[in-house]
Each structure stands twice: as structure tokens, then as C-alpha cells.
Amino acid sequence: MSQPPQPPQQPQPPQQPPNEPPSGEPSGPASTPPAGGFGAPQDPPPGGFGAPVPPPADPFGKQPPSGPPVPPAGGYGVPPHPGAYPTPPAPQPNGYGYGYPQAPQPGYGYPQGPPGQPSATHQGYGYPTQPAHPRYGGPQPDGGGGRKLGAQARIIIAAAVAVVLIIGAGVIYASSGDDGTRGAEASSAGTTGSGNKGGEGGGLDGGEEEAPVNARSKVAFQLPQPEVDDVTSVAGSWLTDKAYVKTGVDEIVAHDLDKGTKLWSVPLAGEVCAASRHMSADYRTAILFEESKPTKQKKYPSCNQVGVVDLNTGKLLWSKSVTAATGGDEPIRFEEVTLSGGTVAAGGTRGGAAFRLEDGAELWKPKVGTDGCYDLGYAGGEALAVVRKCGSYDDPKLSIQALDPATGAPLSSYRMPPGVAYASIVSTKPLVAAADVGDTAGDGSAVSDFFSIDAATGKLIVRISADAEKYAARCGSTDVERCRYAVVGGNRLYLPTESHDGTGEYGDTNEIVAFDLTTGKLLGGRADAGDRYNLLPLRMDGTNVIAYKEPPYDKGGQVVSVDGRSFEQTLLMENPGDRSVREAETRFSTDHSELLYSDGRFFLSKEMISERRDSQADEKLYLALAYRTD
Known part of the structure; x- marks a missing residue:
């Protein structure tokens, strides 16, 4: 196979992945823009953007000092609808297309199946793109009969065969409804949500976000990265109708949506170690933070403070610690926190606790049952659910329970199958869990199967196999609400495929596909990222999905709305x-x-930051970057 053409103005060695930047520049070619950077930050210091940050050795777990570890589930608050709690985000290596035939047929990137197939919304993810698999390709026909065809005849025949294979692959993909599923069957597939326009302003069918007259964006502002001397969590970002709110070092800060100017800040006793992805209808959210700042005597303070921040007024409404119900004066350390209705629930390896959102009153305290069972962690949003762990370290037994948010009493319980050491909750309404059964995923994703559960009875509706070589969802293993790039809406589970060769001469791509949560069947239709892009869903917008197209190294990214029915x-x-x-x-x-x-604004921000490296001495590093359309 001949070498691919070189990207314009960017010489690229043949051995590099097609959509990676040139050698020596792992995160894009280094460049120093004019003094002051770009956009409209307040008092911007001179200098260009920070030096490229190499990807971590572990693409999902803890990172080395130069690339901080992954905090709780990605994607934080967006403005909620009254009485609802948004479930925002939420990585993509290599693999083959789901439902496509194996070699020698062509893989992904070929035309879709016939129009009119069922459709879905979706979620994807943004792990660094891996080298694409080689394309399949059989030998050229020679006409048979011991007589070789001329060059022109061979070309014509090869083209005809390719067309047949392409059409065949598309039809097979569109009709493959049973691949990779296990569990209960039903007579009909789930239905999609309403296609009515959302809001009063002529939003897109199925959602409230409106397409702008001009989609070309500009940089609204950039927030400088604080200087730290150790790996520091800055997890948490939210959008209200007035502000972009972002966790800083030992504080939470609100910024003007268009200018980035500081509106207010909430100082904290220590570092924020976890933040809820959810907000109440009146813009309150929950956080975990350390009891103090590090000292020589206590370098790693305990993350034992639970608090609620009013994102409208910039006030810490309450904060407190809690001891175990079984006794002892030592405050419990928590690892994750969530919000559902009027309940704040915090979980960890010593059990979970819950508080009333309004005033912090304790609803229940960490405890271990007589059977050794305890609440490992909670998932919030429209409902509250828990992963409850029993048994020994060598023989764990996990259950997924729907809870009464006011009392913590289980409403139903589903026992996960043997071989599940950890589990995550993708959605609380409907109730969908994920786990790596028997450590079979083999790719560090912590996902081999999804479980659609009846929250009222605790009965399994269907178990969906998610082959790690085909699908790219990731969960956080020990963090219950840590799943990214798997989203639920309209009785469907939307998953990204692994990245793979595109149709161009170079560059890879991926798609979003959907499974029915009643039958477990793979539904027809898909959303294609396009050559050299990868599609990363951010959140649901009614029956549509707001998704980010992660760009190749020589282009800017895109934000799209994907129709939940037609893709x-x-x-x-x-x-x-x-x-x-x-x-x-x-x-x-x-x-x-x-x-x-x-609403025409897009924000990217760090979850963890670390000490400036020597190679970054003259670089300007950013905590957050904001774009807007006119």
C-alpha cells in the first residue's frame, strides 16, 4: 500500500497514526501566539499556550505526575430544567465496527445501510486515538481461465466488486439487531421520545438548543492555570444562567459567561476531592473537600468534608463531617458524592452517608451490616441508586439497589452475577448498571456488560454484552458514578464504537450505535463522526444528543446536535x-x-493539575478555555 499523502504544511512520518501531530509534539505542534494569547481574558499575561502535555501511561486510571489522575465521572453541571437534574457527561481507542462482517469484507467508514432505520441518540468518548487497524482487502480478480486481464479490465472489475462489498456491508450493519446481546427477549423494540421542538425559540426537533446563524466560534476567554507544587484536584464545573463556575485550588469560582471575569469565589478549608455532576433546579450542588490544607505534619489531609454550594449566590450553605454509625470519633473519609432530589449522598469504602440538601441534616450514617455489607457508592440524578458490597475481598458479592432518597431504604435489589468485583451505575432512571464480568474486558475499561434493571422489582430486564474490541465505553471501576461515554435516553443505551480506519487515505474515525434497553438488540442506524474526527457525546437535549467532535491535529473541534431518531x-x-x-x-x-x-457556549477545563515542568517554564498554561458563537 502506498504511503498516504502528507497533511498540508505538516510533514508526517509514515509510522505515525494518521491523525496524530508530527513527532515530538504529542499534543499538537508547539507554537507561541502573539502576546496576550487569544480571546478576551481579563488582564491576560503574555505568552502562548502551554507546552504539549503527554498522555498518561494509564489511559483511565491514575496518571503520572505530569498527567494527573482521573477524577469522578466527567462532564459536570449544565442548566437544569425545573424539577430535573441533568446527567451530563462521561474515551475511544481502536477496534472493528460492530455488526460488520469479518475479513475480507470492508470495515467501518463505508456507506450506511438503507435509510429509515430506527435511530438513537448517543454518547462517545475521547481517549487518545490509537493506530488504526489495517484495512482489509482481498486479491484482485484475474478473469480466470489461465488468462490474465489487462490493467484497465482489472481496474473496472475491482471497482465493481468494491461497490458490491460496500453496499453489502451497509445492509448487514443496518440489519444486525442481535449481535452482542444476552438476556431476556421481548416482542417489540423500545420507542424513541417525542420529536416536538423544545422551548419557545425554535429549537431543533427533539431538543432546546438552537442552531446559530453562524456556527463559527471565537474564544471568549481563557483561565490561567494556578501554580501548584503537587498534583491537585480541580474537579467540578457547572453552568448556570449567569455564570460558568469552576473549581480552583481550595476554592470554587464563578466567571462571567462571556468575559470570564470573576463574579464570586467560595474559599474552602482544603482541596476539592470530588464534586457532584448534578445540580438542583435552583442551582445547588454538592462537593467533597479536605479538612485542611497540607502541612509538614499532615501532608495528605482527609477528604471528610461534605458541603453544598449555592451556585447562584456563591455561598457555602453548609459543610460537615460524619463519624461511623458503629462508633468511633474519627470522621469518615469519602471518595465520591452525588445529588438526587433533596438528598446529598456520599460514598466510600467505609460506607455511605446522606444529608438533606437544604440544611445538611443527617439522613443516614455510614454503617456496616452484621453480614459485612456496606454501601460502596451512590448514583444520583432523577433517582437514587447504590452499589452495595458484601462478602470477602476474594469473593465479593455486589447488588444494585434503587433507594428511597429520604430514608435510604432499598426499594428493590438486583444481585450482580458471580465474577463482578466492582460495578458502576450509568443511569438511575431507567436503572442501568455496568460491570466487567470476570475481568473479561481486558482493556482497562471496566466494562464488559451492561445491565438494564427494573427499578420497581429489581428484576433483570436484559443484559447487553459490550465487546471491548468493538465498543468504547469506560467506567471508573471503584467509582460508582464514574461511567463516561455511555448515555441513556428514550429506553436506549448509546455507545461509541472503537476508533478505526476512515474512508480517506489517512485518518481514523468512529460511530455511535444504540441498544434497546428492553430487548438488548442492536438497533439500526448510526451517527458517523466523519474522517479524522471522533464523536464524544456530552449530554442529552430532549431526545437529541449534544456531542463534541474531537478534531484531528490540524483542525478545530465541533459541537453538533444529533437527532435522536434519524441520526x-x-x-x-x-x-x-x-x-x-x-x-x-x-x-x-x-x-x-x-x-x-x-446556548452557544462551550467550555473545556482541567480536572487535575500538577507542578509546572521545566519544559513549560515559559509557557502559559490554562485551567479552562471558553468558546462562543455570535
Whole structure:
């Protein structure tokens, strides 16, 4: 196979992945923009964007000092609808297309099946793209009969065969409804949500976000990265109708949506170690933070403070610690926190506790039952659910329970199958869990199967196999609400495929497919990222999905709305392709960043930051980057 053409103005060695930047620049070619950077930050210091940050050795777990570890589930608050709690985000290596025939038929990137297939919304993810698999290709026909065809005849026949294979692959994909599923069967597939326009302003069918007259964006502002001397969590970002709120070092800060100017800040006793993805209808959210700042005597303070922040007024409404119900004066350390209705629930390896959102009154305390069972962690949003762990370390027994948010009493319980050491909850309404059964995923994703559960009875509706070589969802193993790039809506589970060869001469891509949560069947239709892009859903918008198209190294990213029925994509935003701007965008690794989009504004921000490296001495590093359309 001949070498692919070189990208314009960017010489590229043949051995590099097609959509990676040139050698020596792991996160995009280094460049120093004019003094002051770009966009409209307040008092911007001179200098360009930070030096490229290499990806972590472990693409999902803890990172080395130069690439901080992954905090709780990605994607934080977006403006909620009254009485609802948004479930925002939430990585993509290599693999084959689900439902496509094996070699020698062509793989992904070929035309879709016939129109009119059932459709879905979706969620994807942004792990660094791996080298694509080689394309399949059989020998050229020679006409038979011991007589070789001329060059022109061979070309004509080869083209005809390719067309047949392409059409065949598309038809097979569109009709493959049973692949990779296990469990109960039903006579009909789930239905999609209403296609009515959302809101009063002529939003897209099925959602409230509106397509702008001009989708080309500009940088609204950038927030400088604070200087730290150790790996520091800055997990948490939310959007209200007035502000972009972002966790800083030992504080939470609100910024003007258009200018980035500081509106208010909430100082905290110590570092924020976890933050809820959810907000109440009046913009309150829950956080965990350390009891103090590090000292020589206590370098690693305990993360034992639970608090609620009013994102409208910039006030810490309450904060407290809690001891175990079984006795002892030592405050319990928590690892994750969530919010559902009027309940704040915090979980950890010593059990879970819950508090009333309004005033912090204790609803229940950490305890271990006489059978050795305890609440490992909670998932919130429209309902409250828990992963409850029993048994020994060598023989764990896990249950997924729907809870009464006011009392913590289980409403139903489903026992996970043997061989499950950890489990995550993708959605609480409907109730969908994920687990790596028997450590069979083999790729560090912590997902081999999804479980659709009847929250009222605790009975399994269907178990869906998610072959790690085909699908790219990731969960956080020990963190219950840590799943990314798997989203639930309209009785469907939307998963991204692994990245693979595209149709162009170079560059890879991926798709989003959907499973029915009643039958477990793979539904027809898909959303294609397009050559050299990878599709990363951010959140549901009614029956549509707001998704980020992670760009190749020489272009800006895009935000699209994907129709939940037809998979038709509407461009909401296209970021600048100027070198300095696109390099800054791609340095926010999508598997270790928070991405929020709402009403023509798009925000990328760090989840963890670390000490400035020597190679970054003269670089300007950013905590967050904001785009907007006119």
C-alpha cells in the first residue's frame, strides 16, 4: 500500500497514526501566539499556550505526575430544567465496527445501510486515538481461465466488486439487531421520545438548543492555570444562567459567561476531592473537600468534608463531617458524592452517608451490616441508586439497589452475577448498571456488560454484552458514578464504537450505535463522526444528543446536535482552526477534562493539575478555555 499523502504544511512520518501531530509534539505542534494569547481574558499575561502535555501511561486510571489522575465521572453541571437534574457527561481507542462482517469484507467508514432505520441518540468518548487497524482487502480478480486481464479490465472489475462489498456491508450493519446481546427477549423494540421542538425559540426537533446563524466560534476567554507544587484536584464545573463556575485550588469560582471575569469565589478549608455532576433546579450542588490544607505534619489531609454550594449566590450553605454509625470519633473519609432530589449522598469504602440538601441534616450514617455489607457508592440524578458490597475481598458479592432518597431504604435489589468485583451505575432512571464480568474486558475499561434493571422489582430486564474490541465505553471501576461515554435516553443505551480506519487515505474515525434497553438488540442506524474526527457525546437535549467532535491535529473541534431518531447532525459550533487556538483546544485531553456546552457556549477545563515542568517554564498554561458563537 502506498504511503498516504502528507497533511498540508505538516510533514508526517509514515509510522505515525494518521491523525496524530508530527513527532515530538504529542499534543499538537508547539507554537507561541502573539502576546496576550487569544480571546478576551481579563488582564491576560503574555505568552502562548502551554507546552504539549503527554498522555498518561494509564489511559483511565491514575496518571503520572505530569498527567494527573482521573477524577469522578466527567462532564459536570449544565442548566437544569425545573424539577430535573441533568446527567451530563462521561474515551475511544481502536477496534472493528460492530455488526460488520469479518475479513475480507470492508470495515467501518463505508456507506450506511438503507435509510429509515430506527435511530438513537448517543454518547462517545475521547481517549487518545490509537493506530488504526489495517484495512482489509482481498486479491484482485484475474478473469480466470489461465488468462490474465489487462490493467484497465482489472481496474473496472475491482471497482465493481468494491461497490458490491460496500453496499453489502451497509445492509448487514443496518440489519444486525442481535449481535452482542444476552438476556431476556421481548416482542417489540423500545420507542424513541417525542420529536416536538423544545422551548419557545425554535429549537431543533427533539431538543432546546438552537442552531446559530453562524456556527463559527471565537474564544471568549481563557483561565490561567494556578501554580501548584503537587498534583491537585480541580474537579467540578457547572453552568448556570449567569455564570460558568469552576473549581480552583481550595476554592470554587464563578466567571462571567462571556468575559470570564470573576463574579464570586467560595474559599474552602482544603482541596476539592470530588464534586457532584448534578445540580438542583435552583442551582445547588454538592462537593467533597479536605479538612485542611497540607502541612509538614499532615501532608495528605482527609477528604471528610461534605458541603453544598449555592451556585447562584456563591455561598457555602453548609459543610460537615460524619463519624461511623458503629462508633468511633474519627470522621469518615469519602471518595465520591452525588445529588438526587433533596438528598446529598456520599460514598466510600467505609460506607455511605446522606444529608438533606437544604440544611445538611443527617439522613443516614455510614454503617456496616452484621453480614459485612456496606454501601460502596451512590448514583444520583432523577433517582437514587447504590452499589452495595458484601462478602470477602476474594469473593465479593455486589447488588444494585434503587433507594428511597429520604430514608435510604432499598426499594428493590438486583444481585450482580458471580465474577463482578466492582460495578458502576450509568443511569438511575431507567436503572442501568455496568460491570466487567470476570475481568473479561481486558482493556482497562471496566466494562464488559451492561445491565438494564427494573427499578420497581429489581428484576433483570436484559443484559447487553459490550465487546471491548468493538465498543468504547469506560467506567471508573471503584467509582460508582464514574461511567463516561455511555448515555441513556428514550429506553436506549448509546455507545461509541472503537476508533478505526476512515474512508480517506489517512485518518481514523468512529460511530455511535444504540441498544434497546428492553430487548438488548442492536438497533439500526448510526451517527458517523466523519474522517479524522471522533464523536464524544456530552449530554442529552430532549431526545437529541449534544456531542463534541474531537478534531484531528490540524483542525478545530465541533459541537453538533444529533437527532435522536434519524441520526442527522446539525452543526452548533465549529472552533477556529488557527494553529495557536487549535493547539490549546487539543491540549485539553478529552479523557481527563470536563466539557460543557449550552446556548452557544462551550467550555473545556482541567480536572487535575500538577507542578509546572521545566519544559513549560515559559509557557502559559490554562485551567479552562471558553468558546462562543455570535
